Amino acid sequence: MSISEALANRLTVPLIAAPMTEVSGPDLVIAACREGVVGSLPTHNAATTGELDHWLTRIETALSEVPRSAPFAPNLVVHRSNRRLREDLACLVDHGVELVITSVGSPEPVLAPLRAIGCQVYADVATLQHAARAIALGVDGLVLLTAGAGGQTGWANPFSFVRAVRERFDGTIVLAGGISDGVALHAAQVLGADLGYMGTKFIATDESRADNDYRRALVEASLDDVVLSTQVGGIPASLLKCWVDRQAGDAAAAEHPASEGFRQDRLLSNRTAWSGGHSVSGVDAVLSVATLIEKTAREYEESRARSVARDSSAVQAVR
Structure with missing residues (x-):
């Protein structure tokens, strides 16, 4: 594994509860970390x-009571339109966070201050x-946004993307997109990823900040009910x-030309949007995080x- 031994020893399963606008809050993060999964929330x-x-x-107070909790990873939008970037970064530094995930832009402006406190930085x-x-800048990990990831997504095939990145990067690879269960998580590791990003299924939990109608919609939806929108x-x-x-x-909710690009204020004005990835087909009930x-x-x-058993059977057959 390319993740540090210190981190791996604190995980029950190689998973990050993905940071989701409006949905992720302290309750979800604390519950995930208590169960040995990295919890994350957008600042x-x-x-x-x-x-x-x-x-x-x-979060720190709650997790201090747990003998061996997983770390939590604040998610920081590093795009120039984030007016709170400097203040939120200073807050993370003051708290001495262990891991930060950067989004929508280059992590370069935040790397030095985070590295100064011994914080690892993953960039999506x-x-x-x-x-x-991101590799040239020296990030510790990459979150690969692939086709089918919920919320702000990528378009690359996960098989091809993971293999291409693994050829040139020996740091931590996190696969985002389509992690609908533990089987998919295992498959991601076989591909060469170290960790999986699971978001959609965590929306449909008791501890998320999603409202009941949103949770119910996820239970009723399949991947055919997911569309791309700007x-x-x-x-x-x-x-x-x-x-x-x-x-x-609704004129305020109109599609925007891709050439206009990302704007943080636009994201926040639509913070109650119902996002969902292709893994929504794996959501069949609202559960507790645990x-x-x-x-x-x-x-x-x-x-x-099952994989070990198949390999063993194949070896026996050859003999």
Whole structure:
């Protein structure tokens, strides 16, 4: 594995509960970390940097009571349109966070201050060009946004993307897109990824900040009900079709030309959008975070055991 031994020893399953606008909050992060999964939340989910400071203190206090919890990873939008970037970064530095995931832009402006406190930095990327730039900067990990990832997404095939990045990068690779259960998580590792990003299934948990209608829509949806739209943030995002259809005729929620690019204010003005990835086909009930992680871990271990059994049978057949 390319992840550090110190991190691997704190995980029950090689998974990150992906940061999701509006949905991810302290309750979800604490619940995930307690069960041995990296919890994450976008810093902009807190209304102000002061509230972010309060959230981080609350998370740290709760996890200090757990003998061996997984780390939590604040997600920082590094795009120039993020007016709170400097203040939120200073808050993360003050709290001495262990891991930060950067999104929508180059992590270069935040690398030095985070490295100064011993923080690892993962950057999410959607193309090989993005990956090459982040690698040149010296990031510790890459989150590969592939076709079918919920919310702001990529378009590359996950098989091809992981293999191409692994050829040129020996750091941590996180696969985002289509991680619907423990079997998919195991498959991601076989490909060469170290960790999986699971977002959509965590929306449909008791601890998420999603409302009941949103959770219910996820349970009822399949991957055929996921569409790409630029109306949230200004770049392609995977959303539930039922939510997009409801916005028809609303000028404020119109599609935006891809050439306009991302804008943080546009994302925040649509923070209640119902995003969802192709893994929505694996959502069949609203669960607690603990139950979801226990189920995923069981599926993951069973998939690994089946793989070992197949390999053993193949060796016996050759003999």
